[in-house]
Amino acid sequence: EPEVTQTPSHQVTQMGQEVILRCVPISNHLYFYWYRQILGQKVEFLVSFYNNEISEKSEIFDDQFSVERPDGSNFTLKIRSTKLEDSAMYFCASNQGANTGELFFGEGSRLTVL
């Protein structure tokens, strides 16, 4: 069964360092997403991506964040200069089309910023 895969599963970094989280969405999906969950808090929407551009982003997704689909398979989230408060579990998701509501999630990448 096709699935969304994410790497790394856990990354520890120093404050101020750049981090790239990688995702391989399901191959025939068209919409891609990043969500995050700070420990003990809600799963929060960060950004959605369609047709090689951002379709929607939240207030959390400021200039420190960027997304890219560098080739036909990967979808990356970059944090330019990490802060302590960026420590969270980051989930990538994808789906096929509009208004289905069902997103397919990866297992998450845990980011710890020291």
Place this chain on the structure above:
Amino acid sequence: GNSVTQMEGPVTLSEEAFLTINCTYTATGYPSLFWYVQYPGEGLQLLLKATKADDKGSNKGFEATYRKETTSFHLEKGSVQVSDSAVYFCALSGWGAQKLVFGQGTRLTINP
């Protein structure tokens, strides 16, 4: 804006007990409602959904009914199993929107 509130966990039950996890929402228009589940070491996966008022979503013995009058989508199961131990997330998507708005999640532990 749209929001979802779930009952706080963790919830611990014995096998074969009846389960209810409460979920209420605030939204404009006519959202679609979802329950996602996250088993240990796995990503979130869709458990069930309902797209309009009075619809009942069901899967794996779980049910939830879209109640517009009470803005609720409570998750129920008549007899839980140890394998149901997971974190359960209530979520909504606004009409025409792609993104999901999640509740905070409820950790469920079922003891044999």
